[in-house]
Amino acid sequence: xxxxxxxxxxxxxxxxxxxxxxxxxxxxxxxxxxxxxxxxxxxxxxxxxxxxxxxxxxxxxxxxxxxxxxxxxxxxxxxxxxxxxxxxxxxxxxxxxxxxxxxxxxxxxxxxxxxxxxxxxxxxxxxxxxxxxxxxxxxxxxxxxxxxxxxxxxxxxxxxxxxxxxxxxxxxxxxxxxxxxxxxxxxxxxxxxxxxxxxxxxxx
Amino acid sequence: xxxxxxxxxxxxxxxxxxxxxxxxxxxxxxxxxxxxxxxxxxxxxxxxxxxxxxxxxxxxxxxxxxxxxxxxxxxxxxxxxxxxxxxxxxxxxxxxxxxxxxxxxxxxxxxxxxxxxxxxxxxxxxxxxxxxxxxxxxxxxxxxxxxxxxxxxxxxxxxxxxxxxxxxxxxxxxxxxxxxxxxxxxxxxxxxxxxxxxxxxxxx
DNA sequence: TACGATCGACCGACCAGTCGGTACGCTGTG
DNA sequence: CACAGCGTACCGACTGGTCGGTCGATCGTA
Numbered sequence: 270x271x272x273x274x275x276x277x278x279x280x281x282x283x284x285x286x287x288x289x290x291x292x293x294x295x296x297x298x299x300x301x302x303x304x305x306x307x308x309x310x311x312x313x314x315x316x317x318x319x320x321x322x323x324x325x326x327x328x329x330x331x332x333x334x335x336x337x338x339x340x341x342x343x344x345x346x347x348x349x350x351x352x353x354x355x356x357x358x359x360x361x362x363x364x365x366x367x368x369x370x371x372x373x374x375x376x377x378x379x380x381x382x383x384x385x386x387x388x389x390x391x392x393x394x395x396x397x398x399x400x401x402x403x404x405x406x407x408x409x410x411x412x413x414x415x416x417x418x419x420x421x422x423x424x425x426x427x428x429x430x431x432x433x434x435x436x437x438x439x440x441x442x443x444x445x446x447x448x449x450x451x452x453x454x455x456x457x458x459x460x461x462x463x464x465x466x467x468x469x470x471x472x473x
Numbered sequence: 474x475x476x477x478x479x480x481x482x483x484x485x486x487x488x489x490x491x492x493x494x495x496x497x498x499x500x501x502x503x504x505x506x507x508x509x510x511x512x513x514x515x516x517x518x519x520x521x522x523x524x525x526x527x528x529x530x531x532x533x534x535x536x537x538x539x540x541x542x543x544x545x546x547x548x549x550x551x552x553x554x555x556x557x558x559x560x561x562x563x564x565x566x567x568x569x570x571x572x573x574x575x576x577x578x579x580x581x582x583x584x585x586x587x588x589x590x591x592x593x594x595x596x597x598x599x600x601x602x603x604x605x606x607x608x609x610x611x612x613x614x615x616x617x618x619x620x621x622x623x624x625x626x627x628x629x630x631x632x633x634x635x636x637x638x639x640x641x642x643x644x645x646x647x648x649x650x651x652x653x654x655x656x657x658x659x660x661x662x663x664x665x666x667x668x669x670x671x672x673x674x675x676x677x
Numbered sequence: 678t679a680c681g682a683t684c685g686a687c688c689g690a691c692c693a694g695t696c697g698g699t700a701c702g703c704t705g706t707g
Numbered sequence: 708c709a710c711a712g713c714g715t716a717c718c719g720a721c722t723g724g725t726c727g728g729t730c731g732a733t734c735g736t737a
Contacts, residue, residue, distance in 0.1 A: 281686085297587060299503030303723060314724080315688050324723065379643070380584060383501060418666075420674075421659050428644050429637045429663055436636025439583070455625050459633055462622075463667035470624075485713085507697060518698080519714050528697065 282320045284310045286334075289327050294373035298328060298381035328381065329389050335374045336396045342367055343403055353411040354461065354468045360407065361430065361460050362453035368437055369449035376438035401427050411464070418465040430460050486524045488514045490538075493531050498577035498642075502532060502585035532585065533593050539578045540600045546571055547607055557615040558665065558672045564611065565634065565664050566657035572641055573653035580642035605631050615668070622669040634664050 288309040292301045303324055307317050321327045346360040368375050382393060405427045411417035433456060441452065462469020483491075492513040496505045507528055511521050525531045550564040572579050586597060609631045615621035637660060645656065666673020 297503065299501065300588065302721080304721090313688050315726090316686075318724070319685085319687065380587075383584075384504065421662060425656070425659050426663070428640065429660065432638070432640025432643075433633045433636035435643075436632065436639055439636075439639075440632050452629070455629050456633065458625060459630070459667040462669060463663040463673070465666060469667070506695075508695090517714050520712075522698070523711085523713065 281310065281312055281316055285312070285317055285320060286327070286330060290331055290373050290377065293328070293331070293381060294376040298377070298384045325384075325386050325389065328377075328385060329393075331374065331377060332382075332385075332393050335371065335378055336393070336400070338371070339364070339367065340396070340400055340403075343400060347403060347407055352416075353407065353414055354416050354466050357407050357411060358457045358461055358468050360404070361457040362450075364434055365437070365453035365456050366449045368434055369441060369443070369452065372438055372441065372443070375435070379435045379438065401431065404431075408464070411466070416466055426460075426464065429463075430456075433459075485514065485516055485520055489516070489521055489524060490531070490534060494535055494577050494581065497532070497535070497585060498580040502581070502588045529588075529590050529593065532581075532589060533597075535578065535581060536586075536589075536597050539575070539582055540597070540604070542575070543568070543571065544600070544604055544607075547604060551607060551611055556620075557611065557618055558620050558670050561611050561615060562661045562665055562672050564608070565661040566654075568638055569641070569657035569660050570653045572638055573645060573647070573656065576642055576645065576647070579639070583639045583642065605635065608635075612668070615670070620670055630664075630668065633667075634660075637663075 285306065289301075289306050292306060292309060295301075303314060303317060306327075307314050310317075317327075321330070342363055343360060346363050347356060349356055349359070383390065385393060405423045408417060408423040408426050412419045412423060437452070441447075458469050460469070489510065493505075493510045496510060496513060499505075507518060507521060510531075511518050514521075521531075525534070546567055547564060550567050551560060553560055553563070586594065589597060609627045612621060612627040612630050616623045616627060641656070645651075662673050664673070
């Protein structure tokens, strides 16, 4: 009995993070008050400021979680074995799938990033940049190998693709007809074929 | 003298709209106070609430301006003469160029749209939807004509492309090395070649 | 085993400040 | 005189954040 009370109940800190994520994604960072967050988590402001330094800190924690997850998955797929075309295909698809699986995080990320304190903002941007660079290196590798077209800067291809991924939060719905896998496959097809790679399987 | 005072000086209403646009793009809608807007425009709150019903109304006016402009340009390019491939290429390029030319509007649009009052929000979404549909019809036309690949839903191609366009506000800078025309050409290339059309000029 | 000391977790009342919005007055022009 | 075009003064609601205090668990000691 005592054991179940301790282990089963979700800890307050985790609940605060979860509710904050939901509310930020729903109404935006600035439109969500600390009062609403603590009410949704079933605690008071005292509890929140016990676990987090500020409202900004809460947002920062959410970002940290997203960045760590994405970076870990990216490196795993990018550093795998096999031809660069297949690796980029798998990576692109995984990015879409994980984005769709954590759609709230994604919405918050691109909608409220600029609300962070300047210093925190720079840190997040820097981490995001490293992420993009790892992805870009894959594109460059394919260009050097002669399997991707070289007349468009890799940097721009990356911005082009991640724009689409980021936009997912605007239109994709888990209740819709498409699964994350399906969208991922289509997106990866579009990316590869825009790079002139046969894996994009254009019929032509 | 009296004439110049009337005709040369930029009218208050226009100044309010311009400053609001700048500030919303810079700090976001919720983080910009009415006080800051009127101060930047060199007037007081009385003036602002004389011309606009509310802060939301101000945002709505900005949206109306953007939507009218984009819709007008889209129809002009989409309804032109010539093969569908060339028309889509020109349309896509124009979308990028106008987005880059009004980058502040674009930033506001995708970052603060959800802050609108529910009813206004629906109106804006509906207009945006009509815009997407017109673009999608171009893709479908090309698919029926057999010049675009048909194994990816046109709807998704549109979301894919406009995601990239929307994302421009995040990374593009007018002070950077690339002109709007150049970005537009690259984006149009990527779009057309992802559709398997020769205008995407993949070297292969 | 008993019991005071100490700890983290959390509550709830409260603060100074800011927000969007309003009421009303003045002023120049037709 | 009438009325558009503003400025001034102010309101009530709400904000993020603080602070003193409570309560149960744990630990050192006898």
